[in-house]
Amino acid sequence: MIETDMEELAELESRQIQILHRIAQLELSILPLSNNSQRQELSTSTTEARLSAVLVHGGVSDFSFKRAPSDYYDRSLEARRDILGAASIHHLCKSIVLVNTQAASDITDCSDRQNSKYYVVVVQYTARFSAESVKNFLYTINNGKIPKKRFNLRLAPEEISHKLTGFEHNGVTCVGMKTDIPVILDEAIAKLHPDFFWLGGGEIDLKLGIRTSEFINFTKPFIVNCSGS
Known part of the structure; x- marks a missing residue:
């Protein structure tokens, strides 16, 4: 029973990450080209969401993303x-x-x-x-x-x-x-x-x-x- 609940939780997390990824992609596509800083931030968010989904789908649970300064x-x-x-x-x-x-x-x-x-x-x-x-x-x-x-x-x-x-x-x-x-x-x-x-x-x-x-x-x-x- 516990194993089943964990599998369902993992599946739910994976779906949530995929939804986040799709939302970020949509926001990126409609953001004005002139707003480069916002586009860059959304691009990174999209990358993080996509890679998170790949990791979760591959059975990885202990990982973390961090944004580093430009220098x-x-x-x-x-x-x-x-x-x-x-x-x-x-x-x-x-x-x-x-x-x-x-x-x-x-x-x-x-x-x-x-x-x-x-x-x-x-x-x-x-x-x-x-x-x-x-x-x-x-x-x-x-x-x-x-x-x-x-x-x-x-x-x-x-x-x-x-x-x-x-x-x-x-x-x-x-x-x-x-x-x-x-x-x-x-x-x-x-x-x-x-x-x-x-x-x-x-x-x-x-x-x-x-x-x-x-x-x-x-x-x-x-x-x-x-x-x-």
Whole structure:
């Protein structure tokens, strides 16, 4: 009985978020073009509502969105930590889209998780990303059947990243992307205590905080040791 009530509550919450999303979209469509500040605020509200609905539908319950000030990226990691209420600067993370520039000519999309043209890597701001570690990981999970020279992970151009995810630079997140891109989570994030980290929230000034275990259940990432201090 309790389980049924919880399922009904989750369904109700999901419907409420979807309604909020539709209202925000309607308001955005009728707002005068000259009122840029209001349009921007509504756009972010729409993004938050849409991504919230995606998360709830995916079984995620422990998450939070926060709006950051416009000069957020000009501030120190310590200041960003305080703005978001993060546990430490190591809990501040980013999502970057990578392209395998040496993939075989017939590898053009993300249909094969183990040998995808593109990957989204989630890494800490305090860490140094290692493309070589990802290369070695992909070589290993393919059982050595694909030559190492066929893996060369590089940062995807911004226009490609935007086309694949639907999000701008500094707003990229693994939630609600246009394309189902395989996710790689740096192992260091999975080991954080407390297990709640922050990453982009779909808009430049919107940040998403999420329980690590729920993020893993939702995105089904490869967990890879792909960074250093």
